[in-house]
Amino acid sequence: MNYLVAVLPDRMQAEAAYSALEKEGLPTNQVDILGRGYKSADEYGLIDPNQQARKGAKRLLYWLAPFGFVAGYAFNLLTHIYLFPAVGDVGNHIIGGLLGAASGALGAVLVGGGVGLSVGSGDALSYRNRLNAGKYLIVVKGTQDLTRQATRVLRQFEPENIQGYAEPSGA
Template sequence: MNYLIAVVSDRIKAEEAYTALEQAGIERSQISILGKGYKTAEEFGLVDPTQQAKKRAMYMAYWLVPFGFAGGYLFNLITGLDNLDWAGDPGNHIVGGMLGAIGGAMGSVFVGGGVGLNLFNFGGDDELSYPNLLDEGKYLVAVKGSEDSRVRATPILRRFKPESLQGYEG
C-alpha cells in the first residue's frame, strides 16, 4: 500500500485539496483528512515514532536486563573477580550481576530502538511527527492506494502549497 501525506495549515485548504482529488477521479475511500473534526492519527493508523521506540526498548529490556544480570553474575562467579574486598564472594557476584543488568538495559536502548527517542532534542522542532502536527492544529490530507493514485495525487496536492508532502510505501 502506498501513502501520500500532505500537511496543510488550515481546514479550508484540506477540504479544497480533498475536493480537487475527488474531482481528479481518486476514490473517496482512498482519501482521508486528519485533524480536528476529522480522523485522528490513531484512526488512520499513524503511529508516533517516539512511542514506538519506547515500546520496543521496553520490550527488549524485559529480556535483556534479567539475562544481563544472570550473565554478569555467572561471569563473576566463573572468573572469581574480587573487586570489592569488603563484599565477599556473594556481594561481588551480585555486583557483577548488577553490572550485567546495566549492560542489558543499555542494549535494550541501543538495539531496541531507544536511540530514536530523541531524548535530548538534537533535531530541534523541525522533525515533528504527524501526531504532533495534528496537536498543533494542522491538517493532513492522506491518499492511500496504488502507486498510480499516488502519482496522480502529487501534482494536485502541490497546487495547494502544502508545508510538507511525503510519499511512503507500506
C-alpha cells in the first residue's frame, strides 16, 4: 500500500483539492482530509510520538532498573562505601543497589523517552504540528499508479509539502 500526504494551508484549498481528486476519478474511500472539522490525527491513526516515547521508556525500564540494581549492589560490595554505617554491610549493599536501580530508571526515561520522542515518530510529529497549526492534510492511499495520479492533481494546488510513502512489505 502506498500513501501520499499533501499539506494544504486552509480548509478551502483542502476541499477544492478533494473535489479535484474526486473529478479525476479517484475512489473517495481512498482519500481522506485531516484537519479541523474532518478526521483528527488520532482518528486516522497517525502515531502519537508521546505514546511511542512512553512505550520505549517502559521497555527500557524493564531491563535497566534490575541491571542497575545488580550493578549498584556489586559496586557497593566491591568498594565497601558505607553510606549509612548504622545499617551494616548488607544494608549498604542494598542501598547501593537501590541507587543503581534509580539510575537505571532515570536512564530509561531519558534515553527511551527522549529518543522515542525525537526519532520514533518519523514524520508523524511534523504532520501533527501542522494540524495543530490549523493546516489540512490530504491523504491518498492506494496503488503506486493511484498515488502518482493524485500527485499530479494535488500539485496544481501548490501544497506546502507533498510526500509519498510506501508501506513496508511483511516479508
